[in-house]
């Protein structure tokens with residue numbers, strides 16, 4: 177299927193955020209922001225997606241780096257996944273994020289892949305990636321959700337014509353940390369919570385985030401609220417070397433006097449967006465993180481799951497990951 181030969185495009189290499197935003201605004205839906213290229217170049221080489229004006233962000237130093245702020249930290253969108261994985265600041269305060277970054281793909285991909293690209297990457301449904309005319313590609317069929325469809329990796333919740341899931345390992349960690357996504361366009365800057373940043377097919381079947389043509393994600397801010405909490409991240413994939421999650425789980429928990437005072441938990445690869453497990457949070461708050469609470473949490477997490485033909489296994493998988501997250 178891979179044709180390995182890209183169509184020609186105009187390449188722009190801005191050296192400032194303003195310059196990049198001006199270019200993205202000028203070319204609108206014909207433009208494409210290029211970060212590490214790990215997702216982008218797949219699309220271009222397979223000729224399944226194309227943009228006539230590519231805006232290469234790699235020369236914008238202001239988009240790189242991890243900075244302390246009055247209220248937490250700010251991570252530039254172009255910061256590599258390796259830098260996040262190895263940052264002492266992130267390891268000490270928000271280890272759920274460094275642990276999640278460590279489980280992304282392979283060292284080579286983490287060296288070039290950026291946090292911005294990781295949260296903005298497109299769906300990994302085989303049919304969609306191969307360029308068929310599915311709903312997400314503007315057609316009228318979901319090939320994964322047919323009697324013969326291969327849907328082992330697909331969703332348990334949120335199916336709406338499309339059954340693809342959120343592929344990002346860092347996304348659930350950012351939801352758990354109550355991160356804020358800083359977005360800039362020609363009109364100015366807006367800030368959206370990580371939970372609202374990701375959107376499902378019921379909102380817009382052709383996008384996975386709130387970003388629209390002309391928008392640039394410039395930074396991710398993580399507030400101090402959850403700094404130093406008891407964190408948990410676990411990912412289950414078919415292979416440990418590199419592979420997308422079948423299910424992943426992220427949680428942040430604050431214990432007081434042996435009981436759970438505050439908790440946030442989110443799962444990836446079970447819905448088109450990172451799935452915040454509010455019901456689990458409500459059920460376990462005020463209880464000790466013991467075996468009984470973990471069992472209750474696991475049951476609560478999978479309530480309402482609607483499996484497809486080949487992904488029933490994700491239900492006990494999610495249940496067990498939630499139990500493990502509670503037990504720490």
Ligand SMILES: Cc1cc2nc3c(=O)[nH]c(=O)nc-3n(C[C@H](O)[C@H](O)[C@H](O)COP(=O)(O)OP(=O)(O)OC[C@H]3O[C@@H](n4cnc5c(N)ncnc54)[C@H](O)[C@@H]3O)c2cc1C
Pocket residue numbers: 208209210211212213214215216217233253254279280281282285288289290291292293294295296297298343344345346387391392393394418419420421
């Ligand atoms: C073989 C392989 C295995 C992988 N396995 C995993 C995995 O296990 N877990 C996981 O989480 N990920 C995985 N990935 C994804 C990878 O981690 C990259 O993070 C991701 O593909 C994109 O990062 P990038 O910086 O290369 O972005 P790019 O490919 O350059 O961009 C990706 C998308 O994001 C947009 N974008 C990038 N930056 C911005 C910005 N600042 N503002 C607006 N839009 C932006 C681009 O326009 C594009 O649409 C895998 C990728 C590959 C190729």
